[in-house]
Amino acid sequence: MLTLSNDAGDLLQIWIEDYQYPDPDGYFWDLNWLNVTVRWQRGTEIWQASDPCLSTEELLELQAWLNEIQSDTTGHSNIGFMEPCLRFEWRQVNSMPMLSICLSSELDPRRSDKLPDIMQKTGMPSHDEDAHSGIWLEFPTSAINIHNLVQALTNMSAQFPVRHERPLIEE
Template identity: 25%
Template sequence: MQLGVGTRASVTLEPVRYEFANPAGDEWDDNWLVISGGISAPDTEWEFSVPCLTTFEAKQISAWLRSVADGSIPVSVIGDAGVVPSLEFTEPNLAFSVDSYRDESTSVRVHFALETKPVGQSSDDRDQFWVEVAVTPADLDSAADEWDKALSAFPDR
């Protein structure tokens, strides 16, 4: 899935494999996915490939993208600890939030922590690091479709 293609910042995320090739009969361990990411922002570029989402958590991303496309996800609150993401997961490596809605585009934040942060950033998961991407509703729907297609190769085990 690609967000922000052709804009100042872009984020590409893709499920690449199960963390463990052979299921062991444990719902959690059997369903961890390695997610590959490529990020381009005005002041930095980096890549990562880490096990950070389960199959059932990963399915939430496309639903969230479609909800942002139709404007039903509220702009994220900024609290004492910073921006509060509207989509978070068991591992704090990735999260998502809405920065703003405009007439023709939406500003979406993709949050990175721990192993998904660029080299040189603090490894403390409480330190927030995100990239804002400008997207249209059509971009979000397309990204959701791409994500669903990629996830179809990784059913719950």
């Protein structure tokens, strides 16, 4: 599980529940979609959603991306995926490295009719002018242990490895 917090009182957790299609038979893409759960807490209020929005290969790409950032925290970099529900950005804000995570599409909290009032009134930073681009939560590096994030992704990718199609056996 990825766990991030910031001074604004946000706690964001992201984890893999399981494969979207648990049956190990099927086409490569169907075999490798993962159900991702996001839990955002501010104070005592909690919002949570799940969506099959990440593939096993994208999970490995995210792991490699964070591993690269661990080596060089001074640059600017971002990563997005086929399904536009999650985006990650590493950037400098007032000379401080910051990890920003965008929740959009099916994981956009504003799409929920169960979003607590405190979260609706929160000044959620947006990097885009498009109000439908999702919300961004920002986590300064002073509150992040990148090594722990890489390890969490390593554990998730070990639990949910890339699966391959089984060859058809002719009778």
